[in-house]
Amino acid sequence: MSGSETFWTSALLMDDPSRQFRFRVTINNEFIWWAKTCDKPVLNIPVIGKDEYYLGSDLPDTRPGEVVDFQPITMTMIDPGNGEQTKKFLEQLSKASAGCFPRIDGTKLKTAFGTVAIQQITGGPKDVGGVVYETWTLIDAFPVTIDFGKLDYGSDDFVEITITWEYRSFSVSDATGVAVIAGTSDISTTTSQEQAITLDGSFT
Numbered sequence: 001m002s003g004s005e006t007f008w009t010s011a012l013l014m015d016d017p018s019r020q021f022r023f024r025v026t027i028n029n030e031f032i033w034w035a036k037t038c039d040k041p042v043l044n045i046p047v048i049g050k051d052e053y054y055l056g057s058d059l060p061d062t063r064p065g066e067v068v069d070f071q072p073i074t075m076t077m078i079d080p081g082n083g084e085q086t087k088k089f090l091e092q093l094s095k096a097s098a099g100c101f102p103r104i105d106g107t108k109l110k111t112a113f114g115t116v117a118i119q120q121i122t123g124g125p126k127d128v129g130g131v132v133y134e135t136w137t138l139i140d141a142f143p144v145t146i147d148f149g150k151l152d153y154g155s156d157d158f159v160e161i162t163i164t165w166e167y168r169s170f171s172v173s174d175a176t177g178v179a180v181i182a183g184t185s186d187i188s189t190t191t192s193q194e195q196a197i198t199l200d201g202s203f204t
Helices: 050-055 084-097 106-113 193-199
Strands: 023-027 035-038 073-078 116-121 132-139 142-147 160-166 169-174 179-181
Touching: 023 035, 084 106, 084 142, 084 160, 106 142
Parallel strands: none
Antiparallel strands: 023 116, 035 073, 073 160, 116 132, 132 169, 142 160, 169 179
C-alpha cells in the first residue's frame, strides 16, 4: 500500500499530509515572505433547475451549470521594513490611476499587480526550505479591498495589511511544473444565440 493509503493505519515513515503553515505567496514573481495567512481558491458550480419543482414540475431536471464561479481570496501580511509593503501597494495604485487617483484603469490595475501565485511546500529538503509540490496561479487577479491595518497605543502587535483578490480563473501545476488544470483568460464574446446556449448551461 502507498503512504497515502496507510497514513491513518500505519506507523511506518511516510510523507506528511499537507500542512496549513507550509506555504508561500509570490506577487509579480516576488516572494512575499511576510504573508501571514492566505485563502486557497473556492469554486462554486451553479445548479440549474432547482426551482422547477416550485413551478409545477414533480421531477425537476437538476443539473450543473457550465460556468464555474470563484469566491474572492483574502490574504493577510505583516508590513515589513517601515511600511515598505504599504508603499509598494500605493505605488501600484498610482500606476493604475495614471496620476488621476482615485480614478483607476482596470487593465492597468491588473498589470500593476501582476501575477499572484500560491504555493504549497513539503516539510523536507531542498536544503531545508522544502519542495514546492502545488502552485495555484490566479489568472487576471486584481485587488478589490486593501486594508492597511490599524494603530493602537495599547497593542504591541504587528501592523497587518489585508488584501482581497478577485480573479477570472486559476491554473494549478504540480511539483514538476506540469499543469493539473489550466484556466484561461481568453474567452471570446458570444455573437449568436446558438453560441450563448452552448456556453451557458443556465440558458433557457
